[in-house]
Amino acid sequence: MSEPVSTFQNPAGTWSQAVYDVIKAQDVRLVPFVPDGGHRGLIERCQADPDMRAVTLTTEEEGVALAAGAWVGGVRSVLLMQSSGVGNCINMLSLLKTCQMPLVTLVTMRGEWGEFNPWQVxxxxxxPDVLRAMGVLVQRVDDPELLPGEVDAALRLAYSTYSPVAVLLSQKLLGAKKFGGTK
Structure with missing residues (x-):
């Protein structure tokens, strides 16, 4: 039997501009990221901004180190990654807690609502549990209208308390990827 075929429907255009506006207003000037379709609209906006430096990473833990170094140099950052990359960061996240450094990361979630790929689950x-175990404060967003306020709150929390904060962008917010095929 053939499953219905549909394309990834990412409503990023509905929220990426608002999130970009928030990080711009909060004086974020560095945006390290591993390429990800869920963050595409936000990445493109940051790349187009001459006052921001969007840096493509080869692995997510590089972004934690880059954000820590930026903070020491007086620059605010927001790290963009997918949930599959959180596991790559576990050891590096200890730096933030030990040195009381802020970090804001926006994490597009996979392996939940409507997931097709068993490797993502x-x-x-x-x-969420891995991040909490490493001392990261976790906020989760399902509603695109609430996302800009959550990002603003995460930036204020992180930079006021020198804490790492992750905002998880649920698959309901992003839209699920669906690929057809036969089984």
């Missing part, structure tokens, strides 16, 4: 399900 384990890390997607573990992401």
């Amino acid at each position: 384990p890390m997607g399900q573990a992401t």
Whole structure:
């Protein structure tokens, strides 16, 4: 039997501009990221801004180190990654807690609502607990209208208390990827 075929429907255009406006207003000037379709609209806006430096990473833990170095140099950053990359950061996250450094990361979630790829499920399900175990404060957003306020609150919390904060962008917010095929 053939499953219905549909394309990834990412409503990023409905929220990426608002999130970009928030990080711009909060004087974020560095945006490290691993390329991700869920963050595409936000990445493109940051790349187009001459006052921001969007840096493509080869792995997510580089972004934690880059954000820490930027903070020491007086620059605010927001790290963009997918939930599958959180596992790559576990050891590096200890730096933030030990040195009392702020970090804001926006994490697009996989492995939950409507997921088609079984490889995404384990890390997607573990992401909130892994982050909390490493001392990261976790906020989760399902509603695109609430996302700009959550990002603003995360930036204020992180930079006022020198804490790492992750905002998890649920698959309901992003839209689920669906690929057809036969089984």
